[in-house]
Amino acid sequence: IRTLGILGGGQLGRMISVAASRLGLRCHIYEPGAAPAGDVAWRVTTAPYEDEAALRAFAASVDVITYEFENVPTSALDLLESLAPIRPNRRALAVSQDRLTEKAFLNQIGLATAPFADVPDAGALDAAIAEIGRPSILKTRRMGYDGKGQVRIGDGPADWTGAPSVLEGFIDFSAEISVIVARGADGQVAAFDPGLNVHRDGILRTTTVPCGLAGAVTTDAVLIAARIVTALDYVGVMGVELFVTPQGLIVNEIAPRVHNSGHWTQAGCAVDQFEQHVRAVAGLPLGDGRRHADVVMENLIGADMDRVPELLAQPRTQVHLYGKGAARPGRKMGHVNRITG
Numbered sequence: 001i002r003t004l005g006i007l008g009g010g011q012l013g014r015m016i017s018v019a020a021s022r023l024g025l026r027c028h029i030y031e032p033g034a035a036p037a038g039d040v041a042w043r044v045t046t047a048p049y050e051d052e053a054a055l056r057a058f059a060a061s062v063d064v065i066t067y068e069f070e071n072v073p074t075s076a077l078d079l080l081e082s083l084a085p086i087r088p089n090r091r092a093l094a095v096s097q098d099r100l101t102e103k104a105f106l107n108q109i110g111l112a113t114a115p116f117a118d119v120p121d122a123g124a125l126d127a128a129i130a131e132i133g134r135p136s137i138l139k140t141r142r143m144g145y146d147g148k149g150q151v152r153i154g155d156g157p158a159d160w161t162g163a164p165s166v167l168e169g170f171i172d173f174s175a176e177i178s179v180i181v182a183r184g185a186d187g188q189v190a191a192f193d194p195g196l197n198v199h200r201d202g203i204l205r206t207t208t209v210p211c212g213l214a215g216a217v218t219t220d221a222v223l224i225a226a227r228i229v230t231a232l233d234y235v236g237v238m239g240v241e242l243f244v245t246p247q248g249l250i251v252n253e254i255a256p257r258v259h260n261s262g263h264w265t266q267a268g269c270a271v272d273q274f275e276q277h278v279r280a281v282a283g284l285p286l287g288d289g290r291r292h293a294d295v296v297m298e299n300l301i302g303a304d305m306d307r308v309p310e311l312l313a314q315p316r317t318q319v320h321l322y323g324k325g326a327a328r329p330g331r332k333m334g335h336v337n338r339i340t341g
């Protein structure tokens, strides 16, 4: 494999490109909007997912297609799939594009999720609340990220999300963790150590490793992640978000791609999640994901960018900036990995 195609030119696509170029590969990025990854890729196509000619030219120039963003329209995927292999596979995309499908799949393979109900329209909300109870969280089935498309339902009247949704029972978790897991083309599975995640306003703020939880919990988390990638015949890196509860682990959601909560691996492992993903989708052997340092990853969101000069001066700190331009509130602009032990 010489050329990797990446759907999506955001920071994840950018970091995949950097890892791929270290392995002697080159990347062609396809991005409908602005592509911060453009500065590190071999080629960039800026065209909508409806542009059939652009999709064909993209596919013709690459050996394998991967993605940093799971919400690529089905029609584009159908065309691309007829022209080049897509890894991770279409089933992983279909399952994770839709929260309802995703939860049903997880339950089917024996994993616990929050209790949930389908809420196709506003008229179905009252019945769903009667079934699931309060407090609960209404989430759009598709397209949500960073807490967007979500409505918390407390005691008062409930707002509608504006799109087909799922209602989830509120989980009183003691912690949130995630496992970044990789599965190679040969079926080999490797997981990074689970990280402890702290969110603010629905956006990931920090990931800490080690996560400080008992070995029985972290082992269970890794086994859950391995079960998911195996069930999907998955090739690539996946992020699995979990809630820790007294009743055991509950899967919150899965992301069929490299994941923000895996950025710590850049400072904590010989082979980070981006290289691991490239290795998997390129059919290379998986690398050693053992952790050699304690790390705290902190996202730089919006005005956090003002702290960059000071962060650059801190010892044992990696600063990653995405080259995105305007630092709007809530926008992920970069992250730092602090080596803490």
Ligand code: ATP
Binding pocket: 114, 137, 139, 144, 145, 146, 147, 148, 168, 169, 170, 171, 172, 176, 199, 202, 203, 204, 241, 252, 253
């Ligand atoms: P991401 O950016 O991780 O893709 P998202 O928009 O898909 O986020 P979720 O991960 O579903 O959103 O939810 C965001 C956060 O809201 C979770 O990390 C968790 O803190 C909280 N949350 C979500 N669902 C529940 C739940 N059922 N019970 C309690 N808290 C929840």
Ligand code: MG
Binding pocket: 144, 145, 146, 253
């Ligand atoms: Mg999500």
Ligand code: MG
Binding pocket: 241, 252, 253
């Ligand atoms: Mg999430």
